Amino acid sequence: MLSKPTPSITATPGPTGQATVLPAGKISIVQSGDTTTITGGAGKNLMSDTNISLSKDDAYLITMTYGGLPTSLCLVSLGDRGVPNTLEDWGSKAEIFYPKGSFNSGQFPVIINEAYGPWTMVIEKNPKAENIVAGPKVNASAGFHNSQYIHLKKGKATFKFTRNTLVEHYANGIHLVLFNVDKGVQEDYLWWNMGDASHEYTVDISADGNYTVGGSCMSDWEATITQ
Numbered sequence: 491m492l493s494k495p496t497p498s499i500t501a502t503p504g505p506t507g508q509a510t511v512l513p514a515g516k517i518s519i520v521q522s523g524d525t526t527t528i529t530g531g532a533g534k535n536l537m538s539d540t541n542i543s544l545s546k547d548d549a550y551l552i553t554m555t556y557g558g559l560p561t562s563l564c565l566v567s568l569g570d571r572g573v574p575n576t577l578e579d580w581g582s583k584a585e586i587f588y589p590k591g592s593f594n595s596g597q598f599p600v601i602i603n604e605a606y607g608p609w610t611m612v613i614e615k616n617p618k619a620e621n622i623v624a625g626p627k628v629n630a631s632a633g634f635h636n637s638q639y640i641h642l643k644k645g646k647a648t649f650k651f652t653r654n655t656l657v658e659h660y661a662n663g664i665h666l667v668l669f670n671v672d673k674g675v676q677e678d679y680l681w682w683n684m685g686d687a688s689h690e691y692t693v694d695i696s697a698d699g700n701y702t703v704g705g706s707c708m709s710d711w712e713a714t715i716t717q
Contacts, residue, residue: 517600524615530566531609532558533602541597542613544568546590549674551617551636553585558607566611569598573611584634587617587669587704589676619671619700628703629712636704639671642695643717649680649703651689653711663708672699680713 517530517538526542544550552573556564566573571593573586600611619639628637651666668677678693680703695701695717703713 517602519600526613526615528600528611528613529609530600530602530605532605532607534604536602538600541599542568543597544593545595546593547595548615549590549617549671550588550592551585551614552588553612553614554583554609556582556584556605556607556609558582558605558609562606564605564607564609565603566605566609567601567603568593569596569601572603585636585704586634586706587636587671587702589669590674616674617671619702622700626715627712628715629710630703630707632707632709634706636702637713639700639702640715642699642701642715644695644698645717646692647695647715647717648690648692650714650716651681651691651711652713653687653707653709663706665705666703666707666711667705668693669702669704670697670699671702673697677701 517528517536519538519540519542520527521542528538528542530536554564554566554573558564621639623638623640625640628640630637649668653664664681664683666679666681668680669675670677677696680691680693681689
């Protein structure tokens with residue numbers, strides 16, 4: 491059992507200097523329907539006073555925004571699972587789609603492993619596909635991001651990816667997955683751990699529905715989809 495750390499009001503110095511001093515003893519949790527909004531400040535090894543409810547039978551879209559120093563990290567966990575890590579140099583925002591079965595069912599605390607500024611986590615349970623693009627292209631920026639929602643038909647779908655490798659050291663940092671948003675499940679892996687600037691992959695789409703490509707990539711990317 492993880493013991494509750496003593497709150498501290500001074501953040502540990504970040505990689506580029508001293509972080510902004512913020513009261514981090516309190517983590518605010520606000521529930522509104524299927525959306526939970528959690529806010530906190532700079533700190534390390536801190537735990538929320540109250541828990542949030544998660545279920546293995548639900549899918550979740552988690553979005554993090556962060557206002558820390560450039561190159562500093564914001565590392566937050568739900569229970570024993572980390573959520574999208576945000577890096578100031580990646581635009582201070584990260585999001586990821588967690589399909590059904592990603593979390594165990596139960597009540598979980600929010601834990602600040604490390605943060606050097608204010609942050610917000612928005613958790614949407616069983617998110618609905620909105621602003622669906624007509625296609626055939628989707629894209630996302632570097633870091634942890636999802637593409638636009640797109641409607642796909644049952645049958646073969648070919649994804650042709652291109653990306654801009656900004657930092658060669660991170661050339662292999664790719665993990666892109668296709669999610670069926672309507673069902674809240676993972677459909678297939680699309681691209682992972684390859685240093686090429688382009689990639690092509692064909693998927694057997696199991697059902698007509700709304701989909702998104704999510705995961706992480708260390709550079710901007712786009713995909714043209716043909717069916």
